[in-house]
Amino acid sequence: MNNILEIINLSHAYSKNENSITGINLDIQEGERVSILGPSGCGKSTLLRLIAGLEKPSQGEIKIKGIKASSRENLLPPEKRNVGLVVQDKALFPHLSVYSNICFGIKKNKTKDDIASELLTLFKIENLKSKYPHEISGGEQQRVALARSLATNPDLLMLDEPFSALDKDLKETLYSEISLVFSERKSTILLVTHDQKEAELMTERQIMMEKGSFLE
Amino acid sequence: MNRFSIWRLLPFAVLIIFTAPLLIVLSTLFGSYSENWFHLYEFVLADYIISSLILVIGVSILVLFLGTVTAWTVTTYNFKGKKVFEWALILPLAIPPYILAYTFTGLFDPFGDANNFIRSVFNLKDSTIIFPNVRNIYGAIVVFAFTLYPYVYLVSRSAFINQSKSMQEAARLLGLNQLEVFYKLALPLIRPAAIGGMMLVIMETLSDFGAVDHFAIQTFTTGIFRTWYGLYDLQTAMQLASLLLLTVGIFYFIERSSRGDGIYTSNNSTFSPNEEVNLTGLKALTAFLVCFIPIFIGFLLPIVELSLWAYEVNLGFFNNKFLENSINTLSLSFLTGLICAALALLINFSIRYKPSILVGRFSALLSIGYAVPGLILAVGMVQLLVYLDNLAFSGFDIVLTGSLLGLVLAYVIKTYALANSSIESGYERISYSLDDSSKLLGSTSWNMLGNIHIPLLKTSILTSVLLVMSDVVKELPATLILRPFNFETLAVSTYIYASEERMIQAAAPAIAIVLIGLIPIVLLSKMIRSSRPIENRE
Amino acid sequence: MKKIQLILLLSFFGHVIMSNEVNVYTSRHYDSDDLLYKEFTQETGIKVNIISGKGSALLQRLKSEGSNSPADIFFTVDAGNLWKVQKEGLFQSIQSDLVLSSVPENLRGPNDEWTAIAKRARVIFYNPENVSEEMIKDIDYEDLSNPEWRNKIVVRSSSNMYNQSLVASLISNLGEEQTESWANKLVSNFARKPQGNDRSQIIAVANGEADLAIANSYYIGIMLSGSAGEEQLVAAKKVKMAFPNQKNRGTHINISGAGVLKSAPNQKNANRFLEFLISKKVQKTMVDKSYEYPILESIRPSDEIASFGTDFKEDQISVKSFGELNPSAVRLMDRSGWK
Secondary structure, eight states: OOEEEEEEEEEEOSSSSOOSEEEEEEEEETTOEEEEEOOTTSSHHHHHHHHHTSSOOSEEEEEETTEEEEESSOBOOGGGTOEEEEOTTOOOOTTSOHHHHHHTTOOOHHHHHHHHHHHHHHTTOGGGTTOOGGGSOHHHHHHHHHHHHHHTOOSEEEEESTTTTSOHHHHHHHHHHHHHHHHHHTOOEEEEESOHHHHHHHOSEEEEEETTEEOO | OOTTOHHHHHHHHHHHHHHHHHHHHHHGGGSOOOHHHHHHHHHTHHHHHHHHHHHHHHHHHHHHHHHHHHHHHHHHEEOTTHHHHHHHTTGGGGSOHHHHHHHHHHHHSTTSHHHHHHHHHHTOOTTOOOSOOOSSHHHHHHHHHHHHHHHHHHHHHHHHHTSOHHHHHHHHHTTOOHHHIIIIIIHHHTHHHHHHHHHHHHHHHHHOOHHHHHTTOOOHHHHHHIIIIITOOHHHHHHHHHHHHHHHHHHHHHHHHTSOOGGGSOSOOOOOTTOSEEOOHHHHHHHHHHHHHHHIIIIIHHHHHHHHHHHHHGGGGOSHHHHHHHHHHHHHHHHHHHHHHHHHHHHHHHHHHSOOHHHHHHHHHHGGGGGSOHHHHHHHHHHHHHHHHHHHSTTSSOOOTTSHHHHHHHHHHHHHHHHHHHHHHHHHTSOHHHHHHHHHTTOOHHHIIIIIIHHHTHHHHHHHHHHHHHHHHHOOHHHHHHOOTTOOOHHHHHHHHHHTTOHHHHHHHHHHHHHHHHHHHHHHHHHHHTTSOGGGOO | OHHHHHHHHHHHHSOOOOOSEEEEEEOOOOTHHHHHHHHHHHHHOOEEEEEEOOHHHHHHHHHHHGGGOOOOEEEEESHHHHHHHHHTTOEEOOOOHHHHHHSOGGGBOGGGOOEEEEEEEEEEEEOTTTSOHHHHTTOOGGGGGSGGGTTOEEOOOTTSHHHHHHHHHHHHHHOHHHHHHHHHHHHHTBSSOOOSOHHHHHHHHHHTSOSEEEEETHHHHHHHHTTTOHHHHHHHHHOEEEOTTTTTTOBOEEEEEEEEETTOTTHHHHHHHHHHHHSHHHHHHHHHHHOOEESSTTOOOOHHHHTTOSOOOBOOSOTHHHHHTHHHHHHHHHHHTOO
């Protein structure tokens, strides 16, 4: 059993009264592509932040590759988790070129150029190599963000509504392109979205979420 | 269109008056060079340049470190005392460098309070000296760094707050730990802002006279003083001043061009709540100390020392002289405040009422005064007044040189920028549609200004007067030169006592200066507290 | 009515010239002088208007006022400062025979354009606990450059006029070359970088930070009187004063002096004022309060100062030369690194 991610009875509260997430259980195996579907405000983004280690849960446990990463008592910091997260506003580094953005997380200098070039090709953005984030389109920025996250070869790549800001035609193009990239690399993916079609096109398993809990 | 509208002409007229002293100083570069100049050139100029360089480099490094690290600590982490530190970190701005210099020597001189204290506590011989000598360039670097770092702190803090948190989180997920996020990502991104802050620090350092004089360091300012007062050579002093002015000018232009660089701001930034990291235990203590130490050295220590000294004089310092000086100081600064506010009002109104690109550009030049060292302004002013006296007034029994006119004018030129920025931002909040409506209802320009703008700008006007007052109160070199005879301000009084090594008597006027200087700090701190991210406001 | 208003208004920004008075521009900052001026008014009925400031600021003002200047008297310390004013051609010869006969020639300016009012010596202060009588006996200024005083001497900055005049007198007596060599070695004998004023130097010697201090004689009087505070009084008690060059030409002396300005509107009153300053009574008062040495032979200096010795030999060189040689002195000090 190659469980990349194991979530056991996870709960998290923002304020004292309400839980924003209650009793989440989830297992994801290596190479699996899973999505969480739900309306905005149901807690899906919070769940991703918890898995990334950007928040600490009030209750429950998160294990990454068998190691306890989050619990009420302990928190393995994000930089040590080898988990990738691509968010809606892309969060590219404005003062670095596309190439430098992609290379940013790569530790080993020797392989930097190879990895970056491979990803630039994969995402069909070789021509953007020396451009800056403010010089490229929204769809191109999203590709760069994805490339950057994949460059560190994360055990789990999470996507938080990455395509919702793009127009319909662009989305369709990206869905197929990116699914191809993921299957080729056998990446483990957790996608969060409110778009059913997107979830079905990009992932094999879909889980519904509402008001902080998974629907059985 | 009335081409000779007073609103069109006003900015130019003011510009001429503001730049006259500077042009006079610069013009000496083309004049004759006396024997003294060549002597200076051969023996002493190198000292001035080297000292200034060491000062600038040392202070820049230290200030960059202090300002950015404290700003980062306070914006990224949550720890005990953070809410106080956020605004308290700017307190050292209330202490002008020369006052910190005086307290340092009073404390750390071989027979100063600190050494005396250690000796009495541990029963040591008189020849034991624990604390290093501060009366050198390194002491000066420390003094400037700890009173001026708030400039860098303020701009860094503002820049950090505006940075996209999701960008920093992305970096974390890409494998950077928190320290790396600071110096690999956040710090490079605030570079323009930090540089702007550093330029202000450098300009203030180069302008100082009181601190470097007290520490017996040969810099341009002390050189100018010595050449004029010691060698009685105004011409050479002005030539030295020109060199200093040109140097400062370089930093001024760097500062102006560092503002607003599009690449460094991100397009979208989502504000994720609760992104501050909570610290406990040793980490919290470290954060606490990181913030506490600058405030301690730059503010608490001098205040305590000054208060102890003032206590030793008991109520003796409330003598006639002190009262007289206080009245002089307050009335001069108030007068300057009024003039600056009025000018800023009129000029900003001119720009708004009769807009033109040329006028707008020229008006920006009016703010140049803040970059010019007070000493240079004073030197140019003296010469200007001498010219005017010879020209216009030789028939009359009036003499301008040595009157208050020169001093007030110098103050106005120096602090106009403060009043202007306050009034300018006040005007930005007044919608143009108000002007339009008023015009349609038949208002004249004066009408609009008096009945509509001024009431709406009340806070800005008050702020500008207060800001100007606190700056004028601290001013030293220009005051020393331009003051009428038998006229002393608090700053001059502090300087005279300190230069006679009578620190205890210097305490009272020094504290008065600091207290008045706290006024804009209070204003600023209010602004800081309201600039916290919305989620963190209690 | 309008004229008065205008004058009142303008007087804020400038100043207006009045009459029947004597206008004194002074750079001496001794509170005791104020009492003197009141005394003059009581005796003569002439009002004394004082404008005080730094010597060069006063000079600047005199120059820009030109012939309109209301100044009658220019009163200052150090012959070097007087020479600077004289160089600009601003003085007129003193008319009063009384003054001219009371004050010895070497203490008057060229063409009698100014006169000394009091004297001070630039002496060497030492702490008997650290410096034996033997070491200090018969000491000369020239000895200060000897290697045995390495790191043991303190003196204020070369930017101060008193030091410049001392060096000027040395140039006059010894020649520039010898003086420069002396200055070079003196600088390496400094215990610390020149900082602070004369009193700081005396305090440093009292504290043991240095062995010898070069400073003006009257400071010991001020410090011993207690008027400058406890710390200075305690320090003063620890030190003694030595008059250099007693076995040859005599100790360097300098003066407080005054002159009548060329454009003086109240010339007669000005000369009378000078006579007043030279009078026995005023000389006594002045030296008692400022601890300087009197011009008149018959007056004794104050007790505090007198206790250190009154009949010391004075360098008879004319104080005129201090001013003339001032630029050379300053440049020499710069060359030798005396900061």
